[in-house]
Amino acid sequence: MKPRLLEIRKGVLEKNDLLAEGLRARFQAAGVFTLNWVSSPGTGKTALLEATLKQMREQGQRVAALVGDLATENDAHRLARSGAPVRQIVTGGNCHLEADMIESHLARSGWDLNDLDFLFIENVGNLVCPSSYDLGEDLRVVLLSVTEGEDKPLKYPSMFNSSDVAMITKIDLAEAVEFDRAAAYANLETMRPGLRVFETSAKTGRGLTEWIAFLAEQRAARLASRSQG
Amino acid sequence: MHELSIAHSLIETVEEALASQPDLRVTAVNLQLGVLSGVEADSLLFCFDIATADTRLAGAKLQIESVAARAFCAACGHDVSPVAPHWYRCPECGAVCAQLSAGRDLQIASVEVVENNEERANEAPSA
Ligand SMILES: Nc1nc2c(ncn2[C@@H]2O[C@H](COP(=O)(O)OP(=O)(O)O)[C@@H](O)[C@H]2O)c(=O)[nH]1
Ligand SMILES: [Mg+2]
């Protein structure tokens, strides 16, 4: 019995993509600007996010965060110090967040999206797997610390390729580790021409003002595009 | 490693596509995998065999067709295949190509199936 060929033509992650599109529409309708933060473990996502949440709250922005972790709730405790509403997503070994986790945690959070201006999602520390999963974000932010090597972008093309903004973190340590700024920028530009790059330090606060102003601009632009179409 | 999640999604997608044909057993899955999909072919093959056990894809072959990156270069007017690490650079003229038209693919093109009952009929000694 010879097998028959049946055409399927379906994306393997179509379900996730559809859920993500649904989330994106909800965020858009509620005026929530959403960011998906991705990096290796230890790059400084939680530290920078805590500083970002704190400053934005002081400016009267309504912010909240979802944070993914393989096993612990530590990051949520750190982020909650900013005073912002925070929810931990323990993935139980899953090395990335998926759209259905965002959806179910939002449902259980009791948050009203209409009461939020920004939603930050800290993904699981991993530069490979999260690249395949759309979470409905407006902006994918990839973080690269000065301590982890300027050639990271070349080693993880899918992640850097699919990101909208890059953050060079721990810039306070740049001199100590002889960070090669030109090489880092050249590699980022290779992976994604025109990629917007910020340099920040969660420790000294350097670069935060510019970064937060950029976020406000991006949200305003998104809201304007919504009212037009 | 997310290849196990990918394998489960793959099985789910096939199951859904064949939901109205419960008598079909899958003998092969033809998958298009982009070089920039972020999915490792070897890990996926390994996970596929594990994940398909006890499904109607059990024993099926995963046949992976690697899909190169493709872009249209506005500068020289050619359809080109950029290569690592210069995914956004035209290999012919060196200009920046901002948009990739292929390379992130993670798509099931087709499956090969047999009828479960026909197969049983074939196995039985023809009296
Ligand atoms: N010097 C310095 N250390 C930092 C900075 N940001 C984070 N760290 C440290 O780097 C380590 C990992 O940071 P964390 O925020 O947990 O990284 P995550 O795994 O990406 O969330 C911690 O020990 C932080 O104190 C920074 O801007 N400067
Ligand atoms: Mg963290």
Ligand SMILES: [Zn+2]
């Ligand atoms: Zn060209």
